[in-house]
Amino acid sequence: MTAVTATTPDAFRPAMHYAARDTWLNDPNGLIFHDGLYHLYYQNNPEGSVWGNMSWGHATSADLVTWTEHPVAIACDEQEEIYSGSIIFDRHNTSGFGTGSRPPLVAVYTSAFKPASEHKGVQAQSLAYSLDGGYTWTKYADNPVLNRGSSEFRDPKVFRYESDAERYWVMVAVEAQDFKVVLYSSPDLKNWELLSTFGPANATGGVWECPDLFPVPVDGDPENLKWVLTVNLNPGGPNSGSAGQYFVGDFDGVTFTSSSTVTEGAQDPDKLCEYQWLDWGRDYYAAVSFSDVPDGRRLMIAWMNNWQYAIEIPTAPWRSPMSLVREVSLQNVDGNPRLVQHVAQELTSLPAGNPPFTASPGEIAEGKHILAGAAGSVQRIEASLAPGTAEEFGLIVRGHGTRGTRIGIRPAEGRIVVDRRESGQTAFHESFASIDSAPIQPTANSYEVTIYVDQCSVEVFAQGGQVTLTELIFPNSTSTDVSVYASGGAATINSLTITQYA
Incomplete structure (x- = not known):
């Protein structure tokens, strides 16, 4: 049940939640089930217990209960910090990073370029690949692969879209200060074309971050499939500070159309409680879902902290835990599809x-x-x-x-x-x-x-x-x-x- 045992006594170290051994963590990244293990990557400062030196930490679990912490997976360097992103299993080797018999895992992450880089001040999307199941990573030599020349373009979530006529990768990212989700498509993860944009809509009291887009059957009916777009924002939550909202609608491979938007454009403060929130508490942020989960379950995890006080919470030598892993579903509530959340079944069977x-x-x-x-x-x-x-x-x-x-x-x-x-x-x-x-x-x-x-x-x-x-x-x-x-x-x-x- 214990996530990681601290080397020194720590009264606040969680027993059921993941926390890094002795460093800072924030947003979960690169969530995927692969080769029998759940992989949890996350924003990590490998050199301290406050935000900085952003790299991808890494932990794995066979059961979502006991987690093993591994060395830093993708490290910052003199050119870039490694901001949030996602991992896909490129099973058909569309990227060419692997072979037909040895397909790669591919990480799509935000490069936050430093002054030493020719792209200084820009946030753009880059690739790294792994041929050993996600433990060691090689950055793509021709990064970045998608550059809008923006200082606030980040947090790509990538998934495979397949219809009767087409198959391609879809990237869902944000222009954070514009309160806008941007969607791109690619045949190979290297070359991207703009599909559409979404927003501003509903809560816009802070920058938009860490989007996700996935299909969910309503009331378990596969013939009634809806798409859920999640967008985290900081600040602007229903009880102040960081929070995550969601929209329910349809996605045709190009455009997401929301059926749950209350306010178009700028946020109406009087409607804050009418928006759909992933969590109404103060400490559930940057929530994203795992890819390739067995049985088609949609599992999510979030950073359990709030940017209002994140670096000041009284824990040591670590700082910030993750939430419990949750399974999300859609149910009709008063005639409208709404997200319903339960702790993942693996956690409900913990030995007492x-x-x-x-x-x-x-x-x-x-x-x-x-x-x-x-x-x-x-x-x-x-x-x-x-x-x-x-x-x-x-x-x-x-x-x-x-x-x-x-x-x-x-x-x-x-x-x-x-x-x-x-x-x-x-x-x-x-x-x-x-x-x-x-x-x-x-x-x-x-x-x-x-x-x-x-x-x-x-x-x-x-x-x-x-x-x-x-x-x-x-x-x-x-x-x-x-x-x-x-x-x-x-x-x-x-x-x-x-x-x-x-």
């Missing part, structure tokens, strides 16, 4: 450290009530709660007494909240001690929540994964209590089970 705690159904009286026998620092909490007269009710996790991280429902407001003002260490940045919220409606007069609690985070999945909130927290190691609470009246526990992992 102790027998689960189960609370008896019953009333939550007004006040805060510690659950005897429920304490823990790494947990999965599954709760069904019903409103009564309470103005707010829910759970408090990683607590000391009745202080801790509060996850509550406010029925009259139609909101779920995560309050981390008393979550532990918060003073390292003025914006960290926050109350963050998302819209929520009851199902059959109850609220269903699943909460994954780790050493420095909570990930909340509500109403069957229709709403998610991801938040960093930094509690004391002794803060392990779990409580239920109600304010302004009473509420009801329908069911409550807590699985302990550590």
Whole structure:
């Protein structure tokens, strides 16, 4: 279950989430399942615990639970920093980097050119290839392969598009400050032609970054296929700072057409809560999906941090974890297709450290009530709660007494909240001690929540994964209590089970 063991004691190192051993990481890159392993590449400073010297770190896992960290995969040099991008398995060797019997993995990444380069100040797209399964990489001699002369053109996600008539590679990238997704096609990954653009649309409160585009069946029906375009932005999220939004629509091989756009052009602040967000929390950014996942599952992972305070979170010698891997699907919700997210099934079957705690159904009286026998620092909490007269009710996790991280429902407001003002260490940045919220409606007069609690985070999945909130927290190691609470009246526990992992 443990990702990477630190060489020195570290109370905040996650047990269920990946974090680099002793360096900085941010955006996940190059996500692919290949030769029986999930490959997670990521933005990495191999020389320190703050942003800089951008290179691609690398980790692998056979089960999305235990990760092995490898040496830096693609390193920066005097000419360029290696910004975000993606990896494809060029199984037909269209690039010519391999052979028919030994096809290559090809990384398409953003070269952020330094003053020593003839392309100084430009961000352009480049290639590297691997013939040993993704462990060592060779940069293409004729990089960059796509240069718009822009200082903000980045984050290519590449996939294979196939129809009855055509087959080619599609690149989805951004002109970050123009709030625009740009799509290109190529027969060989080296020569690219513009297909179309998308945006500005919906949230434009910060630069657009790290796009992704993929097909998903609605309600599992392969005859009802929709395309999902994800775009991360910084700042401009629904609860301030970094966040990711998505659009649902159609892609014909040339143009993405959204059916879920609320605002064209500049963002309307009054419509912020009407946009579709990948996650309503403060710490789910740069989310992208894995390629070539078995059984056609669409799995995503994100950087679990926020650019508002990213370099100041109190972890050492590492800084920043990844989110848990999530499987995403589309479901009709009130007549519209919406993303629904669940933790990948591999993570739901983690072996428990102790027998689960189960609370008896019953009333939550007004006040805060510690659950005897429920304490823990790494947990999965599954709760069904019903409103009564309470103005707010829910759970408090990683607590000391009745202080801790509060996850509550406010029925009259139609909101779920995560309050981390008393979550532990918060003073390292003025914006960290926050109350963050998302819209929520009851199902059959109850609220269903699943909460994954780790050493420095909570990930909340509500109403069957229709709403998610991801938040960093930094509690004391002794803060392990779990409580239920109600304010302004009473509420009801329908069911409550807590699985302990550590």
